[in-house]
Amino acid sequence: MRLLRSTLTGIEYPFERLEEFADNGESLEVVLPSVAQARVRPGTYLWERFADFLPFERMDPVLSLGEGNTPLLPAAPLLQQISGLPGLLLKDETQNPTWSFKDRGTLTTLFMAREMGERVTATISTGNMGHSVAAYAARAGIMAIVFIPHFAPEPKVQAMAIHGASVVRVSAPDYAAMKSAILSLAGEFRLRIVSGNGPIRVEGYKLIAFEMFEQLRGQVPDFIAVPTSACGHIRGLWKGWNELRLAGFVERVPRMIIVQAANNSPLVTAMRRGLRRPVPFRDFQTVAEAITSGNPQGGDEILEKAAAHGWLAGDATEEEILEAQRALAAAGHFVEPATAASLPVLKKLRQAGEIALDQTVVMMLTGSGLKDMGVLKHHRLPLVDTPLDGVRKALSDILMPPTQV
Numbered sequence: 001m002r003l004l005r006s007t008l009t010g011i012e013y014p015f016e017r018l019e020e021f022a023d024n025g026e027s028l029e030v031v032l033p034s035v036a037q038a039r040v041r042p043g044t045y046l047w048e049r050f051a052d053f054l055p056f057e058r059m060d061p062v063l064s065l066g067e068g069n070t071p072l073l074p075a076a077p078l079l080q081q082i083s084g085l086p087g088l089l090l091k092d093e094t095q096n097p098t099w100s101f102k103d104r105g106t107l108t109t110l111f112m113a114r115e116m117g118e119r120v121t122a123t124i125s126t127g128n129m130g131h132s133v134a135a136y137a138a139r140a141g142i143m144a145i146v147f148i149p150h151f152a153p154e155p156k157v158q159a160m161a162i163h164g165a166s167v168v169r170v171s172a173p174d175y176a177a178m179k180s181a182i183l184s185l186a187g188e189f190r191l192r193i194v195s196g197n198g199p200i201r202v203e204g205y206k207l208i209a210f211e212m213f214e215q216l217r218g219q220v221p222d223f224i225a226v227p228t229s230a231c232g233h234i235r236g237l238w239k240g241w242n243e244l245r246l247a248g249f250v251e252r253v254p255r256m257i258i259v260q261a262a263n264n265s266p267l268v269t270a271m272r273r274g275l276r277r278p279v280p281f282r283d284f285q286t287v288a289e290a291i292t293s294g295n296p297q298g299g300d301e302i303l304e305k306a307a308a309h310g311w312l313a314g315d316a317t318e319e320e321i322l323e324a325q326r327a328l329a330a331a332g333h334f335v336e337p338a339t340a341a342s343l344p345v346l347k348k349l350r351q352a353g354e355i356a357l358d359q360t361v362v363m364m365l366t367g368s369g370l371k372d373m374g375v376l377k378h379h380r381l382p383l384v385d386t387p388l389d390g391v392r393k394a395l396s397d398i399l400m401p402p403t404q405v
């Protein structure tokens with residue numbers, strides 16, 4: 001048996017439901033009562049080993065682009081120093097087929113599309129999800145339609161186009177309002193319009209928790225820091241770890257850390273004020289373009305969970321984000337600004353004593369810096385321009401810089 005259930009009031013819907021949210025606007029989650037008896041099985045793919053935890057009848061390997069198997073690394077000394085956390089780990093989701101964790105959830109939405117016999121899939125995205133859906137739809141041989149807001153970065157838009165997606169750029173002042181207006185067209189067009197916080201996508205993000213569990217050989221981190229926008233990623237990580245607990249594989253679960261940009265922090269602000277609904281943000285500017293849901297649908301569920309389970313939250317200013325992007329690059333990781341926001345947040349939470357010195361924190365590297373080159377104008381590039389006969393001097397200046405006065 002498999003069904004969808006609304007996450008706050010528990011209203012049940014058939015698994016096949018097209019709409020991504022309940023009629024009352026709550027987020028939906030997949031319920032699989034057999035999960036308590038789930039076993040880990042042998043298998044090549046992560047989703048084969050954890051098939052007992054997943055709701056799909058058929059999972060065709062042909063739909064995979066090789067997502068997952070991403071490294072879980074101890075952070076470099078520089079990053080341990082900045083965060084103040086010797087036990088900092090990085091889960092590098094930039095090493096997915098379209099360079100963000102979105103591919104995990106796109107795979108499961110394509111499993112679903114295949115199972116339901118859908119020939120078109122659609123999504124609304126500021127960039128990474130649209131790119132991911134375009135690539136996976138191309139692989140599956142079905143049509144993709146991607147709705148993007150006018151501020152989506154050009155490289156991500158071009159990436160959608162090269163995979164053959166139909167891209168619809170919408171100018172609307174309020175991205176949250178644009179999203180719900182477009183999602184409401186699903187029924188009329190009999191079209192599944194995949195959102196960042198839909199129940200099937202969240203099943204794919206669960207797989208990241210399972211992979212971490214395998215990589216940590218049964219150890220459970222204390223915290224996972226997650227740059228949060230639509231809320232699907234953080235919900236999937238939480239659901240995955242909790243299902244491992246339900247099935248008896250772990251005794252406790254990591255607490256989540258909600259990371260947002262200070263200029264757009266609907267959840268973090270709500271938590272600070274003790275509210276259970278997101279505080280809507282609009283007309284904001286941030287370099288963290290991948291976390292721009294100003295009023296995430298389903299955010300109230302996340303705030304409930306945060307309050308019930310002692311999650312932490314924090315935000316980062318524009319300067320902090322750019323500085324962290326440079327620090328991560330200095331340690332070898334070229335990530336998006338949205339991803340970098342976690343580093344200053346961890347530092348501040350550690351300084352405030354919310355995270356103890358000996359606790360283990362996993363920082364999710366959600367997306368690659370190559371996908372938002374526009375932001376690089378904010379960084380100073382140590383570039384030397386020289387004719388050939390100036391190379392000797394340039395080299396000697398680099399190796400033996402003239403002493404500063």
Ligand SMILES: *Cc1c(COP(=O)(O)O)cnc(C)c1O
Nearest residue numbers: 128229230231232233290366367
């Ligand atoms: C989508 C995205 C996020 C936010 O994830 P949600 O599931 O929308 O909360 C964070 N970072 C990057 C790079 C993303 O692409």
